Amino acid sequence: MEISTELEDNVRQTLKKINLNKKEKILVALSGGKDSTTTAHLLKKFGYTIEGFHIDLKIGDYSERCLRAVERLCKDLKVELHVYDIKNETGSGMCYLRSAIQSNKKLKNCAICGVIKKWVFNKEARRLNADKIATGHNLDDEAQTFLMNISKGSPKLSANTGPVTKNVSDKKFIPRIKPLYYIAEEGIKKYSKNKKLPVVYDKCPCALDSYRIQVRKFTDTLSKNEKLNIIKNFEKLSKKINRGSINICYCETCGEPARKKICKRCELMK
Ligand code: SF4
Numbered sequence: 001m002e003i004s005t006e007l008e009d010n011v012r013q014t015l016k017k018i019n020l021n022k023k024e025k026i027l028v029a030l031s032g033g034k035d036s037t038t039t040a041h042l043l044k045k046f047g048y049t050i051e052g053f054h055i056d057l058k059i060g061d062y063s064e065r066c067l068r069a070v071e072r073l074c075k076d077l078k079v080e081l082h083v084y085d086i087k088n089e090t091g092s093g094m095c096y097l098r099s100a101i102q103s104n105k106k107l108k109n110c111a112i113c114g115v116i117k118k119w120v121f122n123k124e125a126r127r128l129n130a131d132k133i134a135t136g137h138n139l140d141d142e143a144q145t146f147l148m149n150i151s152k153g154s155p156k157l158s159a160n161t162g163p164v165t166k167n168v169s170d171k172k173f174i175p176r177i178k179p180l181y182y183i184a185e186e187g188i189k190k191y192s193k194n195k196k197l198p199v200v201y202d203k204c205p206c207a208l209d210s211y212r213i214q215v216r217k218f219t220d221t222l223s224k225n226e227k228l229n230i231i232k233n234f235e236k237l238s239k240k241i242n243r244g245s246i247n248i249c250y251c252e253t254c255g256e257p258a259r260k261k262i263c264k265r266c267e268l269m270k
């Protein structure tokens with residue numbers, strides 16, 4: 001079977017498995033990279049109701065190229081694009097925000113950026129009345145996350161992930177879907193090139209010290225089936241470690257859904 005057809009069929013099956021409704025408004029978190037671009041392209045192709053959402057992190061020339069790519073994608077797909085300019089919203093770009101946090105907390109670049117982005121996605125998706133947030137996470141990302149959580153001794157951290165968020169039900173929490181959950185990174189790269197999608201293929205210049213990069217070196221040596229095995233075994237395991245729904249409260253500082261009194265983002269910004 002042609003790689004494009006195989007990939008599209010696989011994503012269709014995932015969307016069917018999670019019962020995604022074509023009338024729901026899906027906000028696609030667009031970074032400018034191949035994964036989120038392919039996610040938006042496929043959701044639109046399959047007739048879902050999407051809008052694009054991009055966080056302009058102000059990481060120099062890289063962010064400028066990412067913004068141009070998502071603008072071009074949304075124009076081509078004829079979908080509305082919402083841009084969240086981090087400098088306008090917080091007074092600083094991601095590099096400055098991160099350095100300020102790292103001056104008193106020992107955290108890696110992506111750990112900080114990831115927490116802030118997740119917070120923005122949920123808040124803005126709710127403001128825009130979205131029913132779901134779609135991200136471009138792929139099979140490699142998910143296998144890496146699971147292995148990272150296992151090696152840190154925290155497999156429970158993976159228990160709520162899957163092609164759709166599980167066990168979290170709260171009126172302020174917008175569920176997240178990952179249509180490329182079962183698709184290996186290499187296949188997405190080939191697909192996006194084949195379809196000539198507007199993609200920034202360079203890696204983010206700030207992803208230098210991530211623990212994920214070390215785990216990625218290992219997952220890059222695995223075949224697609226071996227990565228699928230990791231995910232499928234994790235799904236079996238997650239049924240066992242999954243003990244019901246998560247208690248959500250609201251952050252005392254920002255009012256966003258949180259697992260503790262203060263959400264992770266406000267904890268970082270203190
Ligand atoms: S690679 Fe890391 S620093 Fe760069 S945008 Fe992604 S999470 Fe942020």
Ligand SMILES: [Zn+2]
Nearest residue numbers: 251254263266
């Ligand atoms: Zn908060």
